[in-house]
Amino acid sequence: MSTPKQARYESRGPVPHEVIRAVEFELPPPAAGESRVAVLAAPVNPSDVLTLTGEYGQLPPLPAVGGNEGVGRVEAIRGEAHGLTEGDIVLLPVGCGSWTTHLNLPSKTLVKLPHDVDPVQLSMLTVNPPTAAxxxxxxxxxxxxxxxxxxxxxxxxxxxxxxxxxxxxxxxxxxxxxxxxxxxxxxxxxxxxxxxxxxxxxxxxxxxxxxxxxxxxxxxxxxxxxxxxxxxxxxxxxxxxxxxxxxxxxxxxxxxxxxxxxxxxxxxxQWFRKARPERRQALFAELAGLVADGTLHARIQASYGIDHVREAVQAAASGARDGKIVIEPNGPSRAAI
Incomplete structure (x- = not known):
């Protein structure tokens, strides 16, 4: 594994891309019950931009890593696997700080996803599709x-x-x-x-x-x-x-x-706080199936590597977009599709 990097911010301000930058960090081995995940794709949502400016309704303590949702590949598992195996594609838990190349997460919080679906489309599963639904x-x-x-x-x-x-x-x-x-x-x-x-x-x-x-x-x-x-x-x-x-x-x-x-x-x-676990699970299962079969998809304007997180945030904050901005921490950036 190459040196991990994450998009970190230590303050908030009115120009969101100026407060965040990619930095190297040390990732310890997974603790018992954890999996190490390589992040494949993580979108830049309006809520992410508002979190950087301090205007969102729920703000993490500083310093923090950007990104609220994403999808990754399991690289290592320690302890109980909760049905996972190395190589699985998984949905990351909301609010985990997904703008990073790697992170350790409790294995029980990871949701296994299909292997044969574009991870960029899967990375947007936890915020926008359930909001619409x-x-x-x-x-x-x-x-x-x-x-x-x-x-x-x-x-x-x-x-x-x-x-x-x-x-x-x-x-x-x-x-x-x-x-x-x-x-x-x-x-x-x-x-x-x-x-x-x-x-x-x-x-x-x-x-x-x-x-x-x-x-x-x-x-x-x-x-x-x-x-x-x-x-x-x-x-x-x-x-x-x-x-x-x-x-x-x-x-x-x-x-x-x-x-x-x-x-x-x-x-x-608020819905997440109040909904029963079985209803949350049923909703995500339905939406994941619709993404997998192509019923649900989002237009992607551009994606960026972790080293270009500032450009990604600036593009996402622009009011003249016709597609989503995505960060691919471990993959190449792409043009609009």
């Missing part, structure tokens, strides 16, 4: 044929939500903030794609008619929250799961009171 199932009861509207449709969650909704027979109106993002959503199978603006409700009606839209899924905040709310029938629900626009959610009493619009939030970490 749960917002389609746990906010309001949706049936095949129902309609939802989402903004940030070109984001990773937006792409997974579109794919899952299509599988469940749910119709999606997709909203983006720039015209250059429209084609990427069309390429994922989005039939109705609109650029956000004040007249969004009128253009939604022009595009799909007077359908009953009961759920709006918001990742932008600001006035964009209200744009979605105005597309809903009275009594509809807007669920917010992010603030890509940088502003608090705005919703006039005209819609909150007189249209009985409900505004609520969703944070996957």
């Amino acid at each position: 749960l917002m389609l199932s746990d906010i309001i009861e949706l049936q095949p044929g129902d309609w939802v509207v989402q903004n940030a449709a070109n984001s990773a969650v937006g792409g997974y939500l579109l794919q899952l909704a299509r599988r469940r027979g749910i119709n999606v109106i997709n909203v983006v903030r720039r015209s250059s993002a429209v084609q990427a959503v069309h390429d994922l199978g989005g039939e109705h794609v609109l650029v956000d603006a004040e007249d969004l409700p009128k253009r939604v009606r022009d595009a799909v008619g007077d359908v009953h839209v009961r759920l709006g899924i918001d990742c932008v905040g600001g006035v964009h929250t209200e744009h979605l709310a105005r597309c809903l029938v009275p009594g509809g629900t807007v669920v917010n799961y992010g603030a890509m626009g940088g502003d608090r959610c705005m919703l006039s009493p005209r819609y909150l009171v007189f249209n009985d619009i409900h505004l609520r939030g969703f944070w996957l970490a």
Whole structure:
């Protein structure tokens, strides 16, 4: 094994890529009950960027290693294997500090994955796909044929939500903030794609008619929250799961009171705390199967080696992306695909 490296930060600040860097470190042999894992791929999520700036809702103590999810290959096992063997491809536990070439983890926390699936696609399994799946199932009861509207449709969650909704027979109106993002959503199978603006409700009606839209899924905040709310029938629900626009959610009493619009939030970490282990296991098993058979996939803009973590974070923080940024600590970087 070559000298391990990890992407470490000792402070937080407004320019996220300036606070993190790749450093060498000493990795001891696995302790009893642990496995040494070589990390194959780990995405850079918006939550990772917000963690570096200090704006996320849950911050690890400093110093810390970046990265909340990923996939790796088991290189060594000490003690009880919990069904693992050396060479297995495994899903890393959430919050483990996945931007690293190697790490030791409790074997019982590792989930075995298929060998014949792109590890980059598997590396995004624990955050964005379950967020999309749960917002389609746990906010309001949706049936095949129902309609939802989402903004940030070109984001990773937006792409997974579109794919899952299509599988469940749910119709999606997709909203983006720039015209250059429209084609990427069309390429994922989005039939109705609109650029956000004040007249969004009128253009939604022009595009799909007077359908009953009961759920709006918001990742932008600001006035964009209200744009979605105005597309809903009275009594509809807007669920917010992010603030890509940088502003608090705005919703006039005209819609909150007189249209009985409900505004609520969703944070996957809260769901993890409350969900029964068997439900978590069933959800991940379902989603892993859908990634394995190609039903679920995310567009990758670029990937970076561990030595280029700063460039990776800077690219992920850019607002003009049409794909995911991924770190491949033990592999070559790739161009957009």
